[in-house]
Amino acid sequence: MDKRGQPQAQYRLDWVDVARGIGIIAVVIGHVWTRGPLRDAMYSFHMPLFFLLSGMLSRPQPVGAFTRRQIASQMRPYAAFLALLLIVEQIIEPLKGQRPIFRHWPDDLAPILLGGTWLPGPYIIFWFVPCLMIARILFNVALNRWPDPLDRRWALLLLPMLLFAYVLGWWTHASPLGLLSVPMAFLLLWVGAVWPRVPWHNRMILPLGALAVLGLGGVLPTLNMKIADYGWPLLSIGVAVATSLLIFRLSALIAPYAGPVATIGRASLVIMYLHVAVVHYLTPYMGKAVLLALALLLPFVAFHLIRVTPLRRIFL
Structure with a gap:
């Protein structure tokens, strides 16, 4: 129980949903405003946020069962939404x-x-789910070998993976199923897994905030994870990590009061798949603010319609 007498697990899930909600709103904003400082601010952190969050929730699981479960649970909705x-x-x-x-x-x-x-x-967002899935499968293999992400032996894997991520990005932008971004996604999963082991101190806000401002303010080159464009080596991805960690902290603080944002977070997968289509087809007819509202609302409604019908077995 926490200090308010609520179960800790529920509180944890609430803040995770809030973080997902903030993240998916940032993703949609970045696809509505396709250029300019607002777009660059969102791109400075929005996709790394989801990889970090997934890493925070990772635990070693049997490799075979986890792999089969990931393929079935992720690629079925992927294929269904793509066909739709x-x-x-x-x-x-x-x-x-x-x-x-x-x-x-x-x-x-x-x-x-x-x-x-x-x-x-x-269809431009469809790279994300297979990239996350493959990165999670590989990360789970490593977690089974070294369950403690602070084990020094992780360096034997992480340093070559970091180099591989940047070399691939410099070499090509071609990315079948989002696989080009898997090495960086793997690294972000590890950072996410490590973060819960770091005690929070309020004095962290200053350095994390300073880094976040560099990205949100457009001082550093922004990211485009889809094509493995990671901006300035280490710095731009460090900005994304700093901004995301601050959002996680904020989400934990506001979770009891951010029910609507958490509700959006619970629908984030459907919003991820469908919002670009809404933007794509309605852009010639709508202003940016209306387009943003509809790109969130229509997939959100679709999520709630799907979840109360047998279609949930296919799309969710």
Whole structure:
């Protein structure tokens, strides 16, 4: 029990949902405002936040069972939402007097199956889930070997992985299924796993805040994890970590009062998959503020409709 007499597990889940809510709102903002300082501020931290959060919740699990569970639970919704948007595109684009992105069948099956950077337009976010899934599977293998993320032997893996992440990003931007970003995602999972072991002190706010300002204020180059563009080596990703850790701390403090944000966080996966399509199809007809509201609201409503029907077994 915590000091308010509430179960600790529930309190923990509440702040996690708040953090997810803040993160997914940042993602949507970054896709509504596609250029300028607001977009750059969101891109400075929004995707690393989700990898860090996943790392914080990671525990060693049996490798085989965990791998099978990840593939089944993540790739089923991935395929379902991708198929749904492909059908929607075939309907909406002709109604607008335009041709669908994917219209050369069966040749277009190849880029659809490759995913990642081969998916443009309303599909651009589909790199994230397979990237996270593969990174989590690999991280779980390492956790089973070294359950303590502070074990010095992790350095034998982390240092080459860090170098590999930057070399890959400099070498190519091609990313099938988001695999290009897996090395950096792996590193962020480790940082997330380490963070709960670090006692919080309020004096941390100053250095973390200073780093966060460098990213949010556009002083340092921003990130684009999809194409493994990590800005200035170590500094830009360090800014993302600092901003995310401050958001986690804020989420824990406001969790009892941030129910609406937590509710958005619980719908974050569906919002992740569907919001870009809303932005893509409505941008010519809506102002930015209205577009932001609809890009959150429509997928949020879809989430609640899906969860009360048998479709939840496919999409959730």
